[in-house]
Amino acid sequence: MQYQAVVRKFGPAEEVVGIERAELAPLSRDQVRVRLLARSINPSDIITISGAYAGRTTLPFIPGFEALGVVEACGEEVRGLVPGARVLPVRSAGGWQEFKDTDPSWCLRVPDALSDFEAATSYVNPMTAWLMLHKKIGLRPGMRIAINAAASSIGSILIGMANAVGVEPIAIVRSEESLARLRGRLEAVIVERADGDLAACLAGRSGLDAVLDCVGGPRASVLADALKPGGYFLHYGLLSGESIPPSFWSSHPEIAFSYCHLREWVHSEAMVEVQRAYSEVATQIEGKVIATEVREVFPLEKIGNALRSALPFRTGGKVLLA
Numbered sequence: 300m301q302y303q304a305v306v307r308k309f310g311p312a313e314e315v316v317g318i319e320r321a322e323l324a325p326l327s328r329d330q331v332r333v334r335l336l337a338r339s340i341n342p343s344d345i346i347t348i349s350g351a352y353a354g355r356t357t358l359p360f361i362p363g364f365e366a367l368g369v370v371e372a373c374g375e376e377v378r379g380l381v382p383g384a385r386v387l388p389v390r391s392a393g394g395w396q397e398f399k400d401t402d403p404s405w406c407l408r409v410p411d412a413l414s415d416f417e418a419a420t421s422y423v424n425p426m427t428a429w430l431m432l433h434k435k436i437g438l439r440p441g442m443r444i445a446i447n448a449a450a451s452s453i454g455s456i457l458i459g460m461a462n463a464v465g466v467e468p469i470a471i472v473r474s475e476e477s478l479a480r481l482r483g484r485l486e487a488v489i490v491e492r493a494d495g496d497l498a499a500c501l502a503g504r505s506g507l508d509a510v511l512d513c514v515g516g517p518r519a520s521v522l523a524d525a526l527k528p529g530g531y532f533l534h535y536g537l538l539s540g541e542s543i544p545p546s547f548w549s550s551h552p553e554i555a556f557s558y559c560h561l562r563e564w565v566h567s568e569a570m571v572e573v574q575r576a577y578s579e580v581a582t583q584i585e586g587k588v589i590a591t592e593v594r595e596v597f598p599l600e601k602i603g604n605a606l607r608s609a610l611p612f613r614t615g616g617k618v619l620l621a
Contacts, residue, residue, distance in 0.1 A: 300320050300322060301321060301323060301396060302318055302320060302396065302599050302600050303318070303319050303321050303361050304318055304361060304599065304602045304620075305360075305361055306358065306360055306362060307359040310349065310350070311349070312348045315348060316362065317602075318599070318602055321396075326372055326400060327400065328374040328376045328377075329377065329403075330374050330377070330400045330403070331371075331372070331380055331400070331406065332372045332373075333368035333371060333388050333398065333406070334368055334369050334370075334397065334398055335366045335367070335368040336366075336368055336369065336419075337366065337367045337419035337621045338363050338366040338367075338620040339363075339394075339419055339617055339618075339620075340605060340617070341365055341423050343423060343562075344362045345612075361393045362394070362395050363394025363395035363620075364389075364392055365387070365422045365423045366387070366394030367409060367418040367419040368385075368386060368399065369382075369383060369384065369385055370382050370384045370406075377403050379403060380403045380406060384406075385409040385418065387407040388401040388407075389407055389565060390402075404570050407574055407577045409421070409581070410585065412585045413585060415621075416593050416619060417584055417590075417591070420617055421581060422577070424452050424453040425456055425583070426565075427453060427559065428453055428589075429460065429576055430559060431457070431559050432457065432461065435531065435557060435559060436509045438460075438461065441465075442466050442508040443466075444469070444508060444511065445471060445504075445510045445525065446458065446469070446470055446511045447471040447491070447510075447512055447514050447522065448536070449468070449470035449472050449477075449481060450470075450477035450478070451513070451612075452591050452616070452617060453513070455483070455589070455591075456589045456590075458485070459482075459483055459589035459590070460588070461483075462483050462484050467484045467485055467486040468485060469486050469487045469504060470485050470487070470488045471488075471491050471497075472488065473491055473492070478490055480615075487504065491518075497521045505524075505527070507525045507526050507530055508526075508530055508531065509532075510522045510523065511535070513538055514537070514539045515537040515538070515541055515543050516539035516540075516541035516543070517541070517544055519534070519547055520544070520546070523547065524551075528554070529553065530554050531554070531557065532554050532555070532556045534556070534558055535560070538612075592615070592617065593618075594617060594618055595616075595618050595619070596619045596621050597618070597619070597620055597621070598620070605618055605619075
């Protein structure tokens with residue numbers, strides 16, 4: 300028997316995620332069974348639970364895109380993985396349970412140098428940041444970039460990765476509390492107050508090579524105004540709850556706009572390339588170039604308490620299930 304966090308109808312996570320006990324099915328000959336040790340609660344999990352991706356999500360399902368585990372058993376046809384190996388099973392949800400049966404080729408190898416909590420936060424945010432900086436915009440010394448929600452978990456990772464190649468970003472935050480949390484080398488910090496004028500704050504900082512936006516809403520246009528012709532606008536989140544207005548595209552025909560979804564890249568890329576990228580990210584975590592703060596840890600069976608602590612998402616670290 301094992302504990303599983305199960306969603307049987309879409310809706311607010313605190314209302315629709317329940318803990319159930321389930322029998323372990325026989326292990327398939329071509330799969331591995333991973334005993335999961337630590338799991339993150341991420342916005343992508345909550346969005347999926349809400350039903351935003353209902354067209355590609357079959358009910359009931361077990362959430363959790365980011366979880367560290369140890370291989371418990373291998374089907375007789377499995378080669379290349381052995382019991383005891385530390386892995387991140389990716390390419391599908393299912394992390395919010397005690398055991399996950401999966402394709403061994405979908406398991407990223409986790410170095411022993413990472414702690415369990417470091418490993419459990421080493422995939423979604425760090426790999427998204429790596430994808431944006433190194434695959435999408437081709438980060439290199441001398442580039443000028445702006446990051447909003449810069450004191451968030453992924454914001455701090457973006458700053459650390461940029462600093463590693465000699466780039467000092469413009470960090471945009473919404474409060475003095477967030478300002479106090481910023482670490483790293485920065486060209487400037489802008490505190491964007493609710494009644495403030497972001498355009499005035501950005502005055503004199505035009506000619507940016509890239510904007511990394513996880514907020515959306517009408518202020519996306521103000522950020523795009525600071526880009527140089529041909530500059531990159533990467534949109535990867537919607538913290539404002541507001542979509543980018545249709546006028547954005549007609550008023551900025553000269554920029555290179557792109558959404559950034561880690562899931563799409565992982566599903567389209569050969570796993571050997573995903574492992575290579577993950578190894579780069581793991582090395583940066585091991586070297587303390589980037590880090591994720593863990594705020595609270597709950598046992599899996601206390602998923603309700605964990606969700607109440609994690610939501611709404613804010614600065615101050617990740618909530619984990621262990």
